[in-house]
Amino acid sequence: MKRVIVACGSGVATSQTVALKVQKILSENKVKANVEAVDIKSLDQYIPHSDVYIAITGGTKSYNIPTLNGIAFLTGMGMEEETDQLIKILK
Amino acid sequence: MQCNQLFQQNLLYYNIDSQNIYQLFEKIGSLLIASEYVEPTFTTALIEREKHFPTGLQLEGITIAIPHTDVEHIREPFIAAAKTTEPLKVGDMGNTDNQFDVSYFFFLGITEPEEQVEVLQYLMNLFSDKRFVNALKAASNESELYEAIQNPVRSEVL
Numbered sequence: 001m002k003r004v005i006v007a008c009g010s011g012v013a014t015s016q017t018v019a020l021k022v023q024k025i026l027s028e029n030k031v032k033a034n035v036e037a038v039d040i041k042s043l044d045q046y047i048p049h050s051d052v053y054i055a056i057t058g059g060t061k062s063y064n065i066p067t068l069n070g071i072a073f074l075t076g077m078g079m080e081e082e083t084d085q086l087i088k089i090l091k
Numbered sequence: 092m093q094c095n096q097l098f099q100q101n102l103l104y105y106n107i108d109s110q111n112i113y114q115l116f117e118k119i120g121s122l123l124i125a126s127e128y129v130e131p132t133f134t135t136a137l138i139e140r141e142k143h144f145p146t147g148l149q150l151e152g153i154t155i156a157i158p159h160t161d162v163e164h165i166r167e168p169f170i171a172a173a174k175t176t177e178p179l180k181v182g183d184m185g186n187t188d189n190q191f192d193v194s195y196f197f198f199l200g201i202t203e204p205e206e207q208v209e210v211l212q213y214l215m216n217l218f219s220d221k222r223f224v225n226a227l228k229a230a231s232n233e234s235e236l237y238e239a240i241q242n243p244v245r246s247e248v249l
Contacts, residue, residue, distance in 0.1 A: 008144070013159065013201050014184075017211040057144050057184060071185040074211070075150050076219055 002033040002090050003049060006070055007040040008056035015056060018073045022054060025073075025083055031090050052089055094170075094213035097200075098240050101126070102171040103233045112179050112196075113138055116158065119173055119198055128167045128200055136160040137198075145182025147191040150218045153228070154191040156181045157214070159199035169200035170210065172236065195227065 004022060008014035015037035023035045038046050040057065047053060047063050056070035066089050072078040104122070109115040120134030137160050146157045178192035199210060217223050217240075226239035 013199065013204060013208055013211050016204055016208040017215075020208055020212070055185075057187070069185060071148065074215060075148055076215065077149065077151060 002051040004033050004035045004052045004054060005046050005050045006035065006037045006054040006056065007043050014074065018054060018056060018070045021073050029087055031087055033090050052086060094210055095241055097168055097170040097210065098172065100233060100237045102169055103236050104173040105233045105236060106176050107173050108176050109179060112141065112181055115173065115175060115179060115196065119171060123171060128169050130164045130166060133160060133164040136164045145184055145187065147181035147183045147193055149191060152221065152224045153195065153218065154193050155195045155197060156193045157197050157199055159201060162202050162204065165200045165202050167200065168202050171198040172196065174236065
């Protein structure tokens with residue numbers, strides 16, 4: 001199953017909130033994937049085994065997997081575009 | 092858990108004067124330490140975290156900041172809100188090169204990541220309600236701020 005990871009600055013609440021939201025959106029759209037909130041310090045370990053990275057903090061590093069804007073899922077602003085992109089990648 | 096109960100009238104600070112966010116954090120941090128919601132390590136942790144991972148968010152009709160620390164600095168869960176007299180510069184959570192002018196700060200006291208994911212969801216829902224955003228902006232003291240928070244929040248929001 002495809003794997004989506006979400007990371008934020010302190011791994012407490014923001015990445016978990018977005019992960020839950022994304023999980024909900026995916027099941028509403030009948031798309032199967034594993035969605036996990038991960039600690040940003042361990043991000044490099046997770047990236048090779050993941051299909052999409054949903055970023056909440058704006059680091060300058062770029063990754064070789066598709067990276068989406070997590071803030072859009074948090075605030076709802078621009079969420080539709082990110083959702084469309086996410087579904088496209090996972091299907 | 093009723094998220095709106097995390098807001099308490101004594102944790103609403105209206106018209107706080109600060110030159111910058113670090114001064115604001117010192118002020119609010121001291122108040123929270125004194126009322127034992129947080130550990131004495133809270134203020135330093137809050138400032139450090141904000142420096143590395145800013146918490147400014149652009150929502151519809153308003154920009155806010157949601158400063159918070161790791162759980163070990165929090166004793167009791169809470170949401171403390173502060174409105175500053177002047178907008179302060181806050182880093183954009185999603186883009187470290189960008190800054191917002193923010194007057195509304197929501198300090199999150201989170202003790203259990205899983206249970207309190209609801210807190211963020213609750214806040215995001217609250218802010219997607221235009222009536223709340225308008226009432227928030229119109230509030231001119233702590234009581235009105237408190238009313239604005241508790242009123243849209245009757246059962247329907249969660």
